[in-house]
Amino acid sequence: MKEHIEVVSFDVDGTLVPMEFNNLIWLEELPSLIAKKEGMSFEDAKAYTISEYEKVGEGDLRWYEMNHWIKHFDLDASFEDILSKYESKIETFPDVIPTLERLEDRFTLILTTAMPREFLDIKIKTIKQFFKFDFSVISDFKQLKTPDSYLTICNKLNILPSELLHIGDHWEYDYIAPKEAGANAIFLDREKKRIGDFIIHDLEELEL
Template sequence: MHLRTQAVVLDLDGTLLDHEGAARAALAAWLPGLGVEVTAGLVDAWFAAEEEHFSAWRAGEIDFAEQRRRRLRDVLPLAGLEGGSDDGLDQVFAGYVAHYEASWTAFPDVEPMLAALRARNVPLAVLTNGTEDQQHAKLRAVGLDGRVGSVFTAEGLGVAKPARASYVQVCAALGVVPEEALHVGDRYDLDVVAARAAGLQAVHLDRDGRGPFDEPERIVSLAELPGYLGW
């Protein structure tokens, strides 16, 4: 399908950077240091807690440090460990963060996609539900800083996906109307459904084959993006 696209807005985690892979590697290195065996159930519980409490931060219900503490309060007892004070939890989480940061990597399909888009002078931006410091640090760590256009974070915008204002603000900064911007990301709810509700075009990057499979604008690799758009 050929879309009339004047700019491409990319998600970060799960789209450019392998957040899940980095988190799994971090858990594998961090939990044994706490005397905890890494099990599939514990890893699943970690990701479930991340989704629940990060969503609460995204909605403005709690601050960023508190969503981290709540994740630990959910998961540590499952491993037979006590939660402890806020300061204690912050110190424990810092250990996880160190391993997580050391595991940041970009997906291998990012570079070919960027090369193809640069060759056609397609304006780019990143829209990510995260903090300024951490999301920019991710881009620096994987060599994408300054190469993916302007970076808009939920913290910097003061609003997060799926709020309509987040997508509209990025389009305004790029100087395009929403209908001529294409949003690309791995989260169907945030990167496709909500983006379309804000007036943007959207393509679902379904790396893991989780569907929905009846979505016509669906790709499994960023390598498909240039050809998909007919550039």
């Protein structure tokens, strides 16, 4: 990459941290609580829960907000208790720490995620020391990962968009949006469904 990069930004879910923790929360714990409350089977509760998620969709801020869903399903639970129950299940991909160690002395490393801060803080405890800043665009800016959110981050860091490189696993939010903001972007496709320029399948392929 020929551009002069000052700041390297990483997405979190699917990029640094596997999705298992999310799946335990959204597809196991919440359906279990609903099944118990409503006297439903787990399978029926899970199908109902997913159908309610899909009515909102990932383009809506409510999709990401645990407190919204606790209230929506009228559950007697707190997001703190739910998150702490599964905290021990959080891990990073094997390529994460070697990559961060390789980059930390050469670039300012930051996190840019659409997850609410209560999720972010618990997920990055073991790697937080590598990052100078962490941004939850939902909690900090009340928006999703849009070109505007990347421009806001550049303004806060006092850098040009061309000095930012973002790496993530969501084609729209982690690749298209930063590119439209004038930043550099690399799409991390761990499932190896795409090939092409600025697409990698493992962080060890990152050449900076």
